[in-house]
Amino acid sequence: MTFNSVNIKSILIGVFGFLIFGAEIAHAQQSKKISPNLFGLFFEDINYAADGGLYAEMVQNRSFEYSPSDTPDWHSLTSWNYVTQVFSYGTLNIETTNPIHPNNPHYAVLNIEHVGKPVTGPQSDIPQNKGTPGLGVKNTGYDTMIIKAGETYDFSMFARQISEEPISIVVSLQDTDGNILAEKNLTINSKDWKRYTVTLTASESSNSASILVLGTSKGTLALDVVSLFPQKTFKNRKNGLRSDLAQLLADMKPAFIRFPGGCLAHGDGIGNMYRWKNTVGPIEQRLEQKNLWGYHQTMGLGYFEYFQFCEDIGAKPVPVLPAAVSCQNSGGTWRVGGIGQQALPMEAMQDYIQEVLDLIEWANGPATSKWGAVRAAAGHPEPFNLEFIGVGNEDKMTSEFEERFNMIAKAVKAKHPEIQLIGTSGPFSDGEDFEKGWEIANENNVSLVDEHYYKQPEWFLSNLNRYDSYDRKQAGVYLGEYASWGNKLKNAIAEAAYMTTLERNADIVKMASYAPLFAKKGHTQWKTDMIFFDNKKFALTPNYYVQKMFSTNYGDTYYKNIISIKKDTTLSASCIKDSETGDIILKMVNTGTEQKRMKVNLSKFKNLIENAEKIVLEGNAEAENTLDNPNHIMPIESNFKVDKSFDYLAPPMSLTVIRIKTATENIKIN
Template identity: 80%
Template sequence: MNINLKIKNCFKLRVVCLFSLLVFNSYIINVNAQQGKKISPYLFGLFFEDINYAADGGLYAEMVQNRSFEYAPADTPQWHSLTSWEYVKQVFSYGSLNIETNNPIHLNNPHYVVLDIQHVGKHATGEYSDIPENKGTPGVGIKNLGYDAMIVKAGEHYDFSMFARQISGKPMSFVVSLQGTDGKILVEDKIIIDSKDWKKYTTTLTASENSDSASLLVLGTSKGKLAIDVVSLFPQNTFKNRKNGLRADLAQLLADMKPAFVRFPGGCLVHGDGTNNMYRWKHTVGPIEQRVEQKNLWGYHQTMGLGYFEYFQFCEDIGAKPVPVLPAAVSCQNSGGTWRIGGTGQQALPMEDMEAYIQEVLDLVEWANGSATSKWGSIRAATGHPEAFNLEFIGIGNEDKITPEFQERFNMITQAVKAKYPEIQLIGTSGPFSDGEDFEKGWAIANKNNLPLVDEHYYKQPEWFLSNLNRYDSYDRKKPGVYLGEYASWGNKLKNAIAEAAYMTTLERNADIVKMASYAPLFAKKNHTQWTTDMIFFDNKEYSLTPNYHVQKMFSTNYGDTYYKNIISTEKDTTLSASCLKDNKTGDIILKMVNTGVESKNMKVNLSKFKNFIPDAEQITLTGDAEAENTLENPTHIVPKNSNTKVSKSFDYIAPPMSLTVIRIKTKTKY
């Protein structure tokens, strides 16, 4: 309870004070004595954007690439409906394959394969028995190569499914198998296609051995004609064993950070490349065969398998607040590649479409928070989640050019949400830079609309962060709070991470006005990166945690609710930064000390404000060569080291060069 809260009503003040004295007396006295400052409970979180193949082929555990045959040249010029697929004819079998659209599963998913198996061969004998065409099971079908091949593990279970319908008269038999690069069968099973209507067929495949380069073969073994769509293969071992779930190891890395929130799905992905490419949340919920796939702004494709339901469910699974970001009814100012000529290619939804779009924004709140009997709440419940997701935050816009068209539509959206759902905290946008015209205009709009938060973004050299450690000290506490939604030092070397650590101590110092912060981008897949400074690098098998990740985790897992000044003395050394927090839920005192210099430096710690602390403390230190970095080939070059240390009422700490140290001190009582 904050006793500094000013309550005009005298009677209420007396009641609150009396209650406080009776119930929280020791806690209040302690806070007063220490002069701590209450800070944001959700400062450090995550920002996820489908860039660098972060979703499809990454965090989203689907193993089949282009499962619905919706790839197109609009995604990437050389792509088409059969990208990542091979047409297979085995053992003298033959037929034909076509892509059709005249009778799809759903209008949102128009393309599908028509397979016409005209002849199923037989194994030859004698002089023809050893030719390649005589190998394997006789039949005609399709093979998927996955996202840079598929990783399968011996004994692991994989859920296969596909939609199919008969076109010819008789049921058709199929063999579904996982194969190694040499064609070796790792596992196979049989299914019968027996319906002239679209029907989902499933089986579970258990691999007999490990393979780093597997593929999925769907092979028709009887004559006939049929349609196939949405061919899917998922490991059963997803994060929390969720169906249509997330890659377990990558998701666990995020859960281990204990983020207070997750912002999604972008990023520039949100407002898209033109208004027809804006990210529309309604296109991403419901059965996957009914979701609207589309071009990814970053030059590939979005299946929307990782959609709003999956984002919200993941947030719930890891105890993080969901922070969806919606387009402000305008596209990216760099639409059509206009960034090459300085923009602006911003497009705006026509005003006659704004009523429907505003309703779409309002419907999101009902979908997330409405009862299971409400219109959109019932759609959430039908997906298997009758309970509300308890949405509290919505971002409107992302790094937008603050044009008159943007301002008009932004105001319309925010006013409508505030009128119907005043409890929702809206987050404005201030452009992609730390200052400048869009930054000033974005803040002016936020001030005029009295928004709770403004989203600031900036990517800078490490020297910028070190020369701007006082940036938020002078921000007006009576104006909207800051959400630092995207920031990073250009690079993944230790020196970049330590510069960010120094800056993060100042975010803690100013966490009464800086309410939220998230590093960006989050993921980058090997050989598929559009943005080279990222937190986690990965391929289909492994991952590498950057020094930046370790810094972020050390801060987010060692956070508190109260900031204390003048606990750690840096003697005005500009290479040193420090922060002291207390977590009143546990009673722990948390010290963070950063040395950005090339020599060891002394810091003086005075804990006399705190009572009943235990001298035996936990210490985590990240240090090393400034130019060092982690790679997929050497992922543990720079890692934090855990140790035990002794603390006292007053002690010196020698901070290693280029280091972040966290010391966590237990107390005998929480208060």
């Protein structure tokens, strides 16, 4: 048989096309698109993370709502001192007969019976004779107040005149010796509750300041919601966040933030469940309550502030709502008398389901809708574009939970199919609750299942293949809480090795967030955390640096067989491409005690720019950062030259990130 030129041409085209098609198949097998939302943050008000922490309010117990139900020795005047100056006298009481709002029942009543006269001469130096004559209350804040010279602070309070004549007030910032750092005058002149404001600019700095509200004329008045904020909050927001701590989170460029918990969300008994509607109105109308972790929530950092912060830093909001059951450890079930998991009565379920649906309307509805109008009234007429809602948090998989979860999931999916629901697989990485949680989630066809586990570093290193065999046809994974037990470098590097496997499996592991986030000095209930702080400073753990190195160096496509580690169990690696920038990102982890060689083959990519950026976190396995020594372990940045193929010597106990720029975003098919 002979072939004419047309036949030969056709055959050649076919063969060439087959080769190209085959190469494309092979290339596709070497790469895969991965979740754009993998690395985010989880915020829970544990370890004084909110009040006294991220939330910038400086007055503790500002609404006089502390009680023994929070902590046995607390009461309405906890953190307040009754002050009489220069022979003034009267009384201070807590009353509830005519509050600002039923959600805020307690307020202070100052009855100023007599105001002394200023003392002159030698006796004016006696402490009890110093200062402005009057009677009032003083607050030293959460442990103390840090005041900076030249900084301006916004003071506000609600007050009403009870006696016939207006009452003169002096508001002052003072140091421990009573020296005035800033001072302003007010006149309480309304028989109705009214908000009074002044700005205070500090003349000097103090690490142990207080705010004093002093009545300087005879009369009786009521006080409530006594507040002091630095003007320099994050993004200068009113009722805002502590700027330095918020910036640390913004610097991580998280894809999402999950809030408000954690066990905090489903609470210590059904009466303590976190109800979002109590947290979105004016602060004087928000319902404060006991914190599951043994202190108090003002709800000043509420759903509006969480959503606003997410928007400010470009993170997606991921609110987690109770599944209409409380924490199974309610009442401390490890102690005699613990009450265990409680469930809302079935007759209350329709109202609760409506509460969940109302959240979606509040977040996404137009400003003309009922709950969209509440959002708009708070200053945000545009929708927040909510995509995810978590239902439940590491719950015990009881029949009560299952029945209520099913009801909530069915209602949300029917009314809002655009919302991605996140289920829960209980508190552990495996076991009966874990299996049941996955079963319930898959029966409801939810988008994601929230897994939680805290383990020793050795567990993470022994489970680097955990997600390789997960069924890609079932729900995705949200690894909502995880950490190795500790904040030493060895803990962080074990987590880094595990995170390379999350990237490898980011087609099924859609989201992940380390936990907990914050821990305040002297107020820590959890022994492993990402950021430690006090009122003045902070310490970033090696765990924080690992999380940041991953979250700020992420992309949308995973490539395998780029970095050769043979079968060395101390080595882990991943290769990610960011299509938006065209950058190729290599992450290489050495959990061993010796320097190890890794071979890198970049022949898949073309137009590489040889001058790359390198970040290395390394050091002694036992090293950690503390508030007294916050910079002991830090990542080091440098330039690094790359080629089509090269060897990299990974330091012992290290994470290395190499970011390689390309002249184009094209990938060469080999």
